[in-house]
Amino acid sequence: MKQPCLFTISAPSGAGKTSLVKALLQRNPDAAVCVSHATRGMRPGEVDGVDYHFVSVADFEMMADASAFLEHARVFDNYYGTSLAEVERLQAMGRHVILEIDWQGARQVRQKIPDTIPIFILPPSRETLRQRLEGRGTDDPAVIERRMAAADIEMSHYRDARYLVINENFDHALHELDAIITSQGLTTSRQMANYPQLISAIDSLFPGA
Numbered sequence: 001m002k003q004p005c006l007f008t009i010s011a012p013s014g015a016g017k018t019s020l021v022k023a024l025l026q027r028n029p030d031a032a033v034c035v036s037h038a039t040r041g042m043r044p045g046e047v048d049g050v051d052y053h054f055v056s057v058a059d060f061e062m063m064a065d066a067s068a069f070l071e072h073a074r075v076f077d078n079y080y081g082t083s084l085a086e087v088e089r090l091q092a093m094g095r096h097v098i099l100e101i102d103w104q105g106a107r108q109v110r111q112k113i114p115d116t117i118p119i120f121i122l123p124p125s126r127e128t129l130r131q132r133l134e135g136r137g138t139d140d141p142a143v144i145e146r147r148m149a150a151a152d153i154e155m156s157h158y159r160d161a162r163y164l165v166i167n168e169n170f171d172h173a174l175h176e177l178d179a180i181i182t183s184q185g186l187t188t189s190r191q192m193a194n195y196p197q198l199i200s201a202i203d204s205l206f207p208g209a
Contacts, residue, residue: 002185
């Protein structure tokens with residue numbers, strides 16, 4: 001079984017993270033998203049267990065107290081968390097696991113699992129980000145201003161990531177994201193673990209090399 005990687009993908013609201021990840025899963029069968037738990041209400045078109053595991057605040061706090069989350073944080077008056085058991089289940093299947101989380105969550109994950117690979121997605125400009133948020137037609141002006149203020153804070157943490165993808169052209173950004181996921185699974189150390197018999201046979205020819 002191939003050795004899986006753990007990725008965090010962070011981005012400000014409106015940068016296109018969710019759309020990019022959904023498209024990535026369609027073209028990269030080795031990758032899977034760990035669906036987060038959330039206390040916010042479902043939006044039109046969302047499905048429980050697909051977009052989020054929607055839970056009550058009481059249930060979320062119970063899980064947090066039981067250390068069931070790899071990371072969790074409060075965002076826009078709601079709680080979000082990543083189930084540790086779900087991450088482990090996906091990795092046991094040999095899947096590269098993607099966590100769609102904010103910079104706070106990504107930092108928590110790296111503290112617990114240092115070899116986590118952080119990716120950050122940025123819009124090409126703040127003006128483009130505002131246009132995308134307004135184009136959704138789901139938030140009033142006051143909410144959009146809150147999201148823009150939060151986006152400025154989120155974007156300032158791009159330096160925390162190992163890889164930075166600028167979502168100016170969707171197809172190009174998707175290609176870059178897929179290349180990151182694929183290449184990380186092909187590092188020498190992971191391929192040595194993926195093909196131990198081959199590596200052992202080669203090493204036996206040149207012992208001590």
